[in-house]
Amino acid sequence: MKRTISLTVNGDLHELAVEPRRTLLEVLRDDLGLTGTKRGCSTGDCGACTVLLDGSAVNSCLVLAVDAHGREVLTIEGLAEGSQLHPIQDAFLEHGGLQCGYCTPGMILSAKALLDENPHPTAEEVKVAIAGNLCRCTGYTKIVESILAAAEKISGAGVS
């Protein structure tokens, strides 16, 4: 039996009827069309599906949509302001922090959760923050550089 839930996604309130066995990831992608959040392993190991739930990074494949009722979700689509990219997104572009792009939305949201809490992380702290996000194209050097550069951008510009 479907349940009605309310979910605030990227600032917009949605009322949705969902089967309890469906995950937040499925509802974001299939019901709301927000396909920026990627499905990787579906077991919480790869981090491609990372979103912020009430500001905390979580694997959306491990959250039942009904369990997110009444909560706030931020996905990659909610970061840019119109055509103005978020400084983390800018930093990934400038520093080549991506190749195929599949892990990128999750990486960027893990980075956002880190920088919201710790605006001036060390490289080691960045590595801990993205330890649950796998990139299979390359190493993580440029990703770590991107996140450190984003931290400087944000603190310089006074945006969050």
Place this chain on the structure above:
Amino acid sequence: MKYFDYLEPTTLSEASLLLAEYGKDARALAGGTDLLVRMKRQALAPRYLINLKRIPGLASIEANDSTLRIGALATIRAVHTSPAVRQQWAVIGEAAQKMASVQVRNLATIGGNLCNAAPSADMAPALIGLGAQARIVSSSGERIISLEEFFVGPGATALGQGELLAELIVPAPPSNTGAIYVKHAIRKAMDIAMVGVAIVLTLDSSGKRLNEVRVVLGAVAPTPMRARKTEDVLRGKAVPLDDAVLSEAAEAATAEARPISDVRASEYYRRKLVGVLVKRAAIQALERASEGRVVAN
């Protein structure tokens, strides 16, 4: 995932009545990071899923001078970052930090980690080492047992039908206590322990001899286990510990561990590793005790 009926009790007694009524057809949902994975793989297909997260108060973490209380639904991240835990029980936060990833720690709960009862459960060894107790509730009352007795086999706990783990109660360690949880895995993050070792040791009032010692091993037996023979070797010994004592302790732990061979490590390798880690953990726990940092990290 197969279809299930989803229930959201708002009190512990309501939850335990539902679990009692539906028995093996029901599963309690906490963080979901183990349970949902097993349901997706269809290793489990409960007819009823009982979400405990709408029950108020189950995620609190509180401490006074003598006792730390951690609600079963406290997330691993909350345990890791809690100032209350840091006061005298920092080794529990240290173990929490060694589990999985930020994303998983934000979802997974301490109660879920313990009730899942994996022999490798990262939260178990340090808690057992500190003498933690489990408060178990049902619709007919409650009981308190030592966490050591909570584990009865791989994936099996002392919980009866309709019983729920509500809280961990951890006594403050005596002064001159040092504690550590050492975990060995291929990766630092997102990996399951091949072997985990917690050691909690207390110096006597002179600071020259080991008084109480607890050695708890993870991932080398059907349940997290106290290594009592190893404790016997260390108890009463003069500090700093000499190499002969450390080697004797390592040999005792190697002998009393009961590991299996699996995808992560062979029985042989685990036995060797237990010895190495017990030595290393004893030295580090002793350093912490000697520095008077109580249970520092």
